[in-house]
Amino acid sequence: MHNPSHKAATESVADPYVMAPAGEPERVLIVDDHSLVRDGLRSIFDDTFPDCDILEAENLDATLQVLADNAEVDLVMLDLNIPDVSRLSGLTRLREEFPHIPVVMVSGEFDARTVQDALAMGAAGFVPKSLKRAAIIEALCQVLAGEIYVPDMGDDSAQTEVDKIRTRIDSLTGQQRVVLGHLVAGKLNKQIAYELDVSITTVKAHVSAILQKMRVFSRTQAVIHANRVGFKL
Structure with a gap:
C-alpha cells in the first residue's frame, strides 16, 4: 500500500503546477x-x-x-x-x-x-x-x-454530452424540476421546504431522486450540469 515517504518516479516530467483545489481529497x-x-x-x-x-x-x-x-x-x-x-x-x-x-x-x-x-x-x-x-x-x-x-x-462529443444532460433533466417530475430550480438558486433544504410548504424530509427525497436521475454525485454537480444546458423553470 501507500508509503508516504516514497515518491515514485514517473515518465512525465513534472510541470510547474498551480494550486490544488480548496477541497483536497483525503x-x-x-x-x-x-x-x-x-x-x-x-x-x-x-x-x-x-x-x-x-x-x-x-x-x-x-x-x-x-x-x-x-x-x-x-x-x-x-x-x-x-x-x-x-x-x-x-x-x-x-x-x-x-x-x-x-x-x-x-x-x-x-x-x-x-x-x-x-x-x-x-x-x-x-x-x-x-x-x-x-x-x-x-x-x-x-x-x-x-x-x-x-x-x-471534438465538438460532436461535447454536444452529445449536453444532449444527454438535457434528456436526464427532462426525465425529472414537475416537482423535481422545481426543486432543481431552487438548487440552482443556491437555496438550502430548509429554505426550499419553507417555500414549497413541504417537510425537509420530502425535499431530501426530491434531491436524492434528482441526483440519481441526473447521474451525479452531489448538489454541486447537479447545479453545474443544469447551468451547462441553461436550465430554467
Whole structure:
C-alpha cells in the first residue's frame, strides 16, 4: 500500500503546477494491474495533494474489498482494462455498490463511444493516459470541484454530452424540476421546504431522486450540469 515517504518516479516530467483545489481529497484509490501506472498516478497525487492517503488495487475484486474496508474514499481512479472486468462492467459494479464515490476512468486507448458510454453510466470523468502530467492534474481538480471531466474529442462529443444532460433533466417530475430550480438558486433544504410548504424530509427525497436521475454525485454537480444546458423553470 501507500508509503508516504516514497515518491515514485514517473515518465512525465513534472510541470510547474498551480494550486490544488480548496477541497483536497483525503483518500484516493488507484486501480490498475500495472505497477508502473499506479506509481505514476501516485506520484501525481503525492506531489499535488501531499496529505492524501493513497490506496491501491490490481483488479475489481481487490477494489471492492478495499472500498468495503476503508470509509470515506473521495475518488477512485479505475483503469478501463483491468483483468477481471469486461469493458465498463467494473464501473457499473462500483456505481451500483458505492454510488456516492466518484469514479474516474483511466485508459491508454479510448474512443468517443467508450467515453460517452462511461459518462452515461455515471463516470465522473475519463482521463486518457496519454495526457501530460499538468493536464491530468487539471482533470483531477475539475472532478474534485464537482465537475465532469471530458477529454477533448471534438465538438460532436461535447454536444452529445449536453444532449444527454438535457434528456436526464427532462426525465425529472414537475416537482423535481422545481426543486432543481431552487438548487440552482443556491437555496438550502430548509429554505426550499419553507417555500414549497413541504417537510425537509420530502425535499431530501426530491434531491436524492434528482441526483440519481441526473447521474451525479452531489448538489454541486447537479447545479453545474443544469447551468451547462441553461436550465430554467
